[in-house]
Amino acid sequence: xxxxxxxxxxxxxxxNKYPTKAAKYWQSVREQNTHFENLVHLSFDxxxxxxxxxxxxxxxxKEKDPLESELKQIELEEKLYGKASMELVAKHRMRxxxxxxxxxxxxxxxxxxxxxxxxxxxxxxxxxLQHQKNTITPGTSQxxxxxxxxxxxxxxxxxxxxxxxxxxxxxxLKK
Numbered sequence: 001x002x003x004x005x006x007x008x009x010x011x012x013x014x015x016n017k018y019p020t021k022a023a024k025y026w027q028s029v030r031e032q033n034t035h036f037e038n039l040v041h042l043s044f045d046x047x048x049x050x051x052x053x054x055x056x057x058x059x060x061x062k063e064k065d066p067l068e069s070e071l072k073q074i075e076l077e078e079k080l081y082g083k084a085s086m087e088l089v090a091k092h093r094m095r096x097x098x099x100x101x102x103x104x105x106x107x108x109x110x111x112x113x114x115x116x117x118x119x120x121x122x123x124x125x126x127x128x129l130q131h132q133k134n135t136i137t138p139g140t141s142q143x144x145x146x147x148x149x150x151x152x153x154x155x156x157x158x159x160x161x162x163x164x165x166x167x168x169x170x171x172x173l174k175k
Contacts, residue, residue, distance in 0.1 A: 001092040002035075005099050013103070019127035022112035022120035025104055029117075032100035039093040046086045053079045122164050126155055 003012065012031060018024045056076040063069040113119040132148045158164050 001088065002096050005103075008099060008103065016131045017128060018124070019131065020112075020120060020124045021107040021109055023124035023128075025107040025112070025114070026117045026120070028100045028104045028107065032097055032104070035093045035096045035100065039090060039097065042086055042090055042093065046083065046090070049079055049082055049086065053083065118164075122155060122159055126152070126159075129155065 008031070013024045013027060018027050053076065056072055056079060060069055060072045060076065063072060108114065129148055129152045133152060136145055136148065
Protein backbone atom coordinates (compact mmCIF):
# COMPACT_ATOMS: atom_id res chain seq x y z
CA UNK A 1 0.00 0.00 0.00
CA UNK A 2 2.83 2.39 0.86
CA UNK A 3 6.51 2.36 0.00
CA UNK A 4 8.72 -0.57 0.74
CA UNK A 5 12.12 -0.09 2.36
CA UNK A 6 13.67 -0.66 -1.05
CA UNK A 7 11.61 2.19 -2.53
CA UNK A 8 12.51 4.41 0.42
CA UNK A 9 16.20 3.82 -0.13
CA UNK A 10 16.47 4.16 -3.91
CA UNK A 11 13.50 6.33 -4.84
CA UNK A 12 13.03 8.74 -1.95
CA UNK A 13 16.58 8.85 -0.61
CA UNK A 14 18.43 8.64 -3.91
CA UNK A 15 22.12 9.54 -3.69
CA ASN A 16 21.82 12.24 -6.34
CA LYS A 17 19.07 14.07 -4.44
CA TYR A 18 20.27 13.37 -0.89
CA PRO A 19 24.04 12.90 -1.27
CA THR A 20 25.03 12.87 2.41
CA LYS A 21 24.00 10.90 5.47
CA ALA A 22 22.79 14.16 7.01
CA ALA A 23 20.56 14.87 4.00
CA LYS A 24 19.18 11.33 4.10
CA TYR A 25 18.62 11.60 7.87
CA TRP A 26 16.71 14.88 7.63
CA GLN A 27 14.59 13.68 4.70
CA SER A 28 13.79 10.58 6.77
CA VAL A 29 12.69 12.91 9.59
CA ARG A 30 10.35 14.71 7.17
CA GLU A 31 8.94 11.49 5.72
CA GLN A 32 8.42 9.97 9.15
CA ASN A 33 6.67 13.10 10.39
CA THR A 34 4.33 13.10 7.40
CA HIS A 35 3.29 9.51 8.03
CA PHE A 36 2.93 10.10 11.77
CA GLU A 37 0.74 13.18 11.20
CA ASN A 38 -1.44 11.27 8.75
CA LEU A 39 -1.69 8.38 11.21
CA VAL A 40 -2.93 10.73 13.95
CA HIS A 41 -5.56 12.22 11.62
CA LEU A 42 -6.54 8.71 10.54
CA SER A 43 -7.07 7.77 14.21
CA PHE A 44 -9.58 10.62 14.55
CA ASP A 45 -11.38 9.52 11.39
CA UNK A 46 -11.45 5.91 12.62
CA UNK A 47 -12.90 6.88 15.99
CA UNK A 48 -15.60 9.02 14.33
CA UNK A 49 -16.37 6.14 11.97
CA UNK A 50 -16.73 3.79 14.96
CA UNK A 51 -19.32 6.12 16.52
CA UNK A 52 -21.19 6.29 13.21
CA UNK A 53 -21.22 2.47 13.08
CA UNK A 54 -22.76 2.30 16.57
CA UNK A 55 -25.36 4.91 15.65
CA UNK A 56 -26.31 3.02 12.50
CA UNK A 57 -26.58 -0.26 14.42
CA UNK A 58 -28.85 1.48 16.94
CA UNK A 59 -30.94 3.08 14.20
CA UNK A 60 -31.35 -0.21 12.33
CA UNK A 61 -32.80 -1.87 15.47
CA LYS A 62 -35.32 0.97 15.87
CA GLU A 63 -36.27 1.32 12.20
CA LYS A 64 -39.81 0.24 11.29
CA ASP A 65 -39.68 0.96 7.55
CA PRO A 66 -38.03 -2.02 5.80
CA LEU A 67 -36.61 0.16 2.99
CA GLU A 68 -35.11 2.63 5.43
CA SER A 69 -33.71 -0.30 7.38
CA GLU A 70 -32.19 -1.73 4.20
CA LEU A 71 -30.68 1.64 3.33
CA LYS A 72 -29.19 1.98 6.81
CA GLN A 73 -27.79 -1.56 6.51
CA ILE A 74 -26.01 -0.54 3.29
CA GLU A 75 -24.63 2.54 5.06
CA LEU A 76 -23.45 0.31 7.90
CA GLU A 77 -21.69 -2.06 5.51
CA GLU A 78 -20.02 0.94 3.87
CA LYS A 79 -18.81 2.14 7.30
CA LEU A 80 -17.54 -1.36 8.15
CA TYR A 81 -15.65 -1.46 4.85
CA GLY A 82 -14.21 1.97 5.67
CA LYS A 83 -13.14 0.67 9.08
CA ALA A 84 -11.31 -2.28 7.53
CA SER A 85 -9.64 0.04 5.03
CA MET A 86 -8.56 2.47 7.76
CA GLU A 87 -7.09 -0.40 9.79
CA LEU A 88 -5.06 -1.52 6.78
CA VAL A 89 -3.83 2.02 6.08
CA ALA A 90 -2.92 2.49 9.75
CA LYS A 91 -0.93 -0.75 9.74
CA HIS A 92 1.07 0.36 6.71
CA ARG A 93 1.59 3.89 8.05
CA MET A 94 2.92 2.42 11.31
CA ARG A 95 5.28 0.25 9.28
CA UNK A 96 6.52 3.31 7.39
CA UNK A 97 7.01 5.28 10.62
CA UNK A 98 9.03 2.38 12.06
CA UNK A 99 11.09 1.96 8.89
CA UNK A 100 11.89 5.68 8.72
CA UNK A 101 13.00 5.45 12.34
CA UNK A 102 15.29 2.54 11.45
CA UNK A 103 16.75 4.50 8.54
CA UNK A 104 17.33 7.58 10.71
CA UNK A 105 19.36 5.45 13.13
CA UNK A 106 21.32 3.99 10.22
CA UNK A 107 22.22 7.40 8.79
CA UNK A 108 23.06 8.90 12.19
CA UNK A 109 26.85 8.54 12.29
CA UNK A 110 27.28 11.38 14.86
CA UNK A 111 29.06 13.49 12.22
CA UNK A 112 26.30 16.06 11.70
CA UNK A 113 23.97 18.27 13.69
CA UNK A 114 20.70 16.53 14.51
CA UNK A 115 19.28 19.59 16.27
CA UNK A 116 19.45 22.05 13.35
CA UNK A 117 18.59 20.90 9.84
CA UNK A 118 20.20 24.01 8.37
CA UNK A 119 23.78 23.13 9.35
CA UNK A 120 24.25 20.39 6.74
CA UNK A 121 22.29 21.90 3.89
CA UNK A 122 24.95 24.02 2.20
CA UNK A 123 27.22 21.00 1.78
CA UNK A 124 24.40 18.63 0.78
CA UNK A 125 22.92 21.08 -1.71
CA UNK A 126 26.32 21.79 -3.24
CA UNK A 127 26.87 18.08 -3.86
CA UNK A 128 23.35 17.72 -5.25
CA LEU A 129 23.78 20.70 -7.57
CA GLN A 130 27.15 19.40 -8.77
CA HIS A 131 25.43 16.11 -9.66
CA GLN A 132 22.84 18.10 -11.60
CA LYS A 133 25.53 20.19 -13.30
CA ASN A 134 27.30 17.01 -14.43
CA THR A 135 24.13 15.89 -16.22
CA ILE A 136 23.87 19.03 -18.35
CA THR A 137 24.05 18.20 -22.05
CA PRO A 138 23.59 20.25 -25.22
CA GLY A 139 19.95 19.09 -25.09
CA THR A 140 19.34 20.50 -21.61
CA SER A 141 16.96 23.44 -21.74
CA GLN A 142 18.31 26.91 -21.10
CA UNK A 143 16.06 27.45 -18.03
CA UNK A 144 17.31 24.19 -16.45
CA UNK A 145 20.96 25.17 -17.05
CA UNK A 146 20.32 28.70 -15.79
CA UNK A 147 18.64 27.34 -12.66
CA UNK A 148 21.41 24.86 -11.73
CA UNK A 149 24.29 27.23 -12.48
CA UNK A 150 22.50 30.10 -10.73
CA UNK A 151 21.95 28.03 -7.60
CA UNK A 152 25.59 26.89 -7.57
CA UNK A 153 26.83 30.47 -8.01
CA UNK A 154 24.53 31.74 -5.25
CA UNK A 155 25.43 28.94 -2.86
CA UNK A 156 29.16 29.48 -3.44
CA UNK A 157 28.71 33.21 -2.78
CA UNK A 158 26.69 32.81 0.43
CA UNK A 159 29.27 30.33 1.71
CA UNK A 160 32.17 32.60 0.71
CA UNK A 161 30.54 35.67 2.28
CA UNK A 162 29.60 33.63 5.35
CA UNK A 163 25.89 34.40 5.03
CA UNK A 164 25.34 30.86 6.25
CA UNK A 165 27.71 31.13 9.19
CA UNK A 166 26.27 29.97 12.52
CA UNK A 167 24.64 32.81 14.52
CA UNK A 168 27.65 33.21 16.87
CA UNK A 169 30.02 33.58 13.89
CA UNK A 170 27.69 36.09 12.21
CA UNK A 171 27.84 38.30 15.32
CA UNK A 172 31.68 38.13 15.28
CA LEU A 173 31.76 39.01 11.56
CA LYS A 174 29.59 42.12 12.07
CA LYS A 175 31.87 43.52 14.80
